Amino acid sequence: MLNHLKWVKYQLTIVFQNRLRLPRYKGATFRGGFGNVFRQTVCSCREMSNCSQCLLTNLCPYLYIFESKPNKDTPVLSKYENIPRPFLIEPPIDEKTFYEPGDTLQLSLVLFGQGIDYFPYFVMAFRELGKVGIGIDRGKFSLQEIWSVNDLTGEKSLVYDNTNGQILPQNIVLDGSSIPPWQGESITVNFLTMTRLKYNGCLVDKLEFHILIRNLLRRLSSLSFFHHNQKLELSYLPLIEEAKKVSYLDNNTYWVDWERYSTRQKSKMLMGGLLGKITFEGDLAPYWPFLYLGQFFHVGKGCVFGLGKYSLHIDKIGS
Numbered sequence: 001m002l003n004h005l006k007w008v009k010y011q012l013t014i015v016f017q018n019r020l021r022l023p024r025y026k027g028a029t030f031r032g033g034f035g036n037v038f039r040q041t042v043c044s045c046r047e048m049s050n051c052s053q054c055l056l057t058n059l060c061p062y063l064y065i066f067e068s069k070p071n072k073d074t075p076v077l078s079k080y081e082n083i084p085r086p087f088l089i090e091p092p093i094d095e096k097t098f099y100e101p102g103d104t105l106q107l108s109l110v111l112f113g114q115g116i117d118y119f120p121y122f123v124m125a126f127r128e129l130g131k132v133g134i135g136i137d138r139g140k141f142s143l144q145e146i147w148s149v150n151d152l153t154g155e156k157s158l159v160y161d162n163t164n165g166q167i168l169p170q171n172i173v174l175d176g177s178s179i180p181p182w183q184g185e186s187i188t189v190n191f192l193t194m195t196r197l198k199y200n201g202c203l204v205d206k207l208e209f210h211i212l213i214r215n216l217l218r219r220l221s222s223l224s225f226f227h228h229n230q231k232l233e234l235s236y237l238p239l240i241e242e243a244k245k246v247s248y249l250d251n252n253t254y255w256v257d258w259e260r261y262s263t264r265q266k267s268k269m270l271m272g273g274l275l276g277k278i279t280f281e282g283d284l285a286p287y288w289p290f291l292y293l294g295q296f297f298h299v300g301k302g303c304v305f306g307l308g309k310y311s312l313h314i315d316k317i318g319s
Contacts, residue, residue, distance in 0.1 A: 020139025086115025
């Protein structure tokens, strides 16, 4: 059912060329600067202020990656104003804010489904972003190397090295067939980055299992339909109703506020989300595949700049 969902994770190493300051959470900074540079790099009609008037809308990499919208005639998910992006950026999970010339930073880029084919455009845009600079100091950097990585096995493959500037076709592509069988009694979800989950139109600060599952099903089904050309054949309502019976053993999640500046909207945005751990028990087997994939696809709002990242710990039977 989920085997067709595929992704590639890349590990990027950048070297800063001058002193700069970055916020504690760096995902939005890289996402904001990257989006602007991506358009300048690939757009052939930069003089147009409205992309909808362009003759190349159906062929434009920028529109597909950043501004894809569902077709009004789409039979499912047609009410989505925007569809999930086929990529996300994972910044390093640390609080370092000051960087000196020669300092390195590693961040991850994850591409989903058809988005994998656009990897060369991402390389070009990151190289150009290094020339333009990021942050309030416009810190410049060079893209040193990119590795395709498998978090499950530790396998790595070099796909880009700035010594020759060539992209090597050595992607390590993972898919839903990598989901191991469920062999547990309870499961602990550890939210590593701020996680913004919505229920009944409101952000959630007290998490219940069915709310997590609702958000996972929404994200995975939309990514499947729009970026893998396949509708998930699921009985959504029974799954959600049964999820309400799953309870938590221990809840150590907490809300963290965060303020970011949106260059696109030219305003400050109050954001935040859940961090910490929560342990669930009950009939978890039907939800295991979705929980497992969510570790790589993230969950909730703001996934594109790294929010909603979590890891899992399973208490196995007989342990």
